[in-house]
Amino acid sequence: MRYFFYPNSVAIFGSFREGAIAREILRNIVEGGFEGKIIPVNPKGGEVEVAGKKFNIKEKLDEPVDVSIIAIPAKLVPELIRGLKGLTKGAVVISAGFSEVGNVELEKELIKAAKEAGIRVIGPNCAGIFGVHAKFYGSFEVRVNPGGLALISQSGAFGGAALAMGNEEGIGFSAFVSYGNAADLDESDFLRFFADDENTRVIGLYIEGVKDGRKFLDALRYAASKKPVIILKAGKSRAGARAAASHTGSLAGSYEIYRAAFRQAGAIEVEEMEELFDAAKAFEMYERAGRRVAIITNSGGPGVLATDKLERLGLEIAKLTEETVEELRSFLPPQCSVKNPVDLIADADYERYKRAIEVVCRDENVDAILVICVPPIFIPSEEIARAVVEANCDKPIIVNFMAGELVREGIKILESKKIKNFPTPERAAKALYWLSLRSSSE
């Protein structure tokens, strides 16, 4: 399946008129910097120019490629696939109009043609795929930054929105696949592939339902044994399941069964879209973290909110050793609290943060650190960001800089060092919770 996400060559089938899907995909591939061969194909031939690059449109594909992306009318797809025998390893069928609108026969014909031609199929009715580290953006969706998240989405539109939100949240992606009707390759195949993909640190999965429960559970167990798998299951409620059925046509099935399967396989289920990102952010940075958390803050209130949330999630507010307390006391002003949460108070600067992080990090009772920073009054937030980045600490640090414009520059410094910011104390606390789940499962 590697040729899908690390192709050397790609053919795109469809209309290349302004605004047409195939043209948008071509544009994305070119603008994304794909270094392999790119071949637009349309029986009418002609030329197309995207992103300042001119292409001859071939009337027919006449040389082998790794991947064919197909965005032509549904009823023509099976015949095209038959003609691609020996010319393509994998086909990504963007075209809609198959089983999702009741055309089950057409989808069967498509799969039969692909089997006979020895071609593996993603889709139909999908939004395409990204192989981010190969700079291959085989989709009309917004491009993303390279990183560790492989996002597998049953819903193309959810996937597209998720990519855009991922950009906002500073997430890096290794891959994206919208698998649509899953007529051939399905979520289980992708789980197995990304489990072994060297660029993928965490797998995110959006599903409404799966067809083959046994295959899914096996694949999920395999993937979760290799790296964190985060699942957002839609169609959990009765009304939601009905809505899902009318959307992807997939039987959402009993949520309780899914839930048990996720847990059994060691996957991490999130409740909401926002949590999918927060968990992905955490796991892009760290594989896991223990349950005993120390909080370091320049403001009491947010420290209390983080404490509340951590305790509600069943994590521990680490009890600092006497040694740590004494060392903190030795250099912190007397108004500071040297108990956990450690409150460095409003005028905390680079030195105070850095030293506090290092001292707390050495404490054997501490597994992970939550660093909170409200906009400092007397210094720019960049100083605190630098303290976090430069502190000598080998334990997971989750950061909550708030808020808004006032800490924008600080957050930039963090992100330049691959430290992702969580916008509220509670979301930062929950990030540590996701990390702890991986820890206790071992």
Added chain:
Amino acid sequence: MRYFFYPNSVAIFGSFREGAIAREILRNIVEGGFEGKIIPVNPKGGEVEVAGKKFNIKEKLDEPVDVSIIAIPAKLVPELIRGLKGLTKGAVVISAGFSEVGNVELEKELIKAAKEAGIRVIGPNCAGIFGVHAKFYGSFEVRVNPGGLALISQSGAFGGAALAMGNEEGIGFSAFVSYGNAADLDESDFLRFFADDENTRVIGLYIEGVKDGRKFLDALRYAASKKPVIILKAGKSRAGARAAASHTGSLAGSYEIYRAAFRQAGAIEVEEMEELFDAAKAFEMYERAGRRVAIITNSGGPGVLATDKLERLGLEIAKLTEETVEELRSFLPPQCSVKNPVDLIADADYERYKRAIEVVCRDENVDAILVICVPPIFIPSEEIARAVVEANCDKPIIVNFMAGELVREGIKILESKKIKNFPTPERAAKALYWLSLRSSSE
């Protein structure tokens, strides 16, 4: 208390050197456009220039003002207050170094002096106040947009971060008050004041603990009878309560007692900082909403996620009347789902959204509408935003445009019409939940 938030004149006491607190407050007041009299005071006299405006620093206040903002060393505050008899109605004491660090006697002296001088006090150890509709920014915190939220915060730093986050979230404020040690005026006084303030549509309250439970409960009941009161209580967990005690010195007390009191009074308790904003956003737009929700979306997946969340929160997925279903069917393409969630599918445009909203809005089974929009592929998101803005509908509409840059222009159009966007389907669904709480309490 009106003179605090709608003053005609203000004196500021402190150092006006570069970077000093009093200077920052003076700058904020000037830049904020305050139209009343502004008098900087420091025994050393001299001049100060902020935001291109020059002021003579008076050595002593020699004319009456509505509000005095005091940022001088703690030990000098009582004497200053004594000297302000007849010269100021209210004093905002920014200075720290009172009961929060154990100087209980100094705080008592301050209050005694204020009582004898007939001056009401906010603080000490506070971050100041905003009267946004009077363009009065009597604090060093970031300025905000005028609107309907009065934010009352026990923690100054929490308040400051919240203001900045509010700006990010597009929230409008009527007022802000950080009340610090609450030596004189406290949360209960502010609750009562904002309950009757004509510019305040919703009150947000961050507390760790209150001193006078009876007074608080009475004030809360009064305020909640007038308008929505949203409370974020910090120090809910055991560890959180301990942290709060070492922060504001307030006894957090049993959370269960608080919780019961909030409910009894008809206030709305939120669990997290983010929820405080989401609830405030919802109530800035609408007073309440019924429990029967219709979802209109251009993408199935997010519609399912919203459905899940609504059902989990105990709201109803409205059953559309046959009339509505028929009318939707009459103009929507056959692939669209005309059941709730109504799926307008990916190529939905202005006309489809507008008409669907209007038809669904007329349905007697529908109390409120959740409009979802993932980045449309063929048209700019502005078109969908315009459809939402221009649709003829008198029921509450909560909007979830996602995501990121792709819908930025659409969100701007919404915001220009005071429609606030919720970034995920689940947060939009929860906004409807907050609104429904107000509805059932009547």
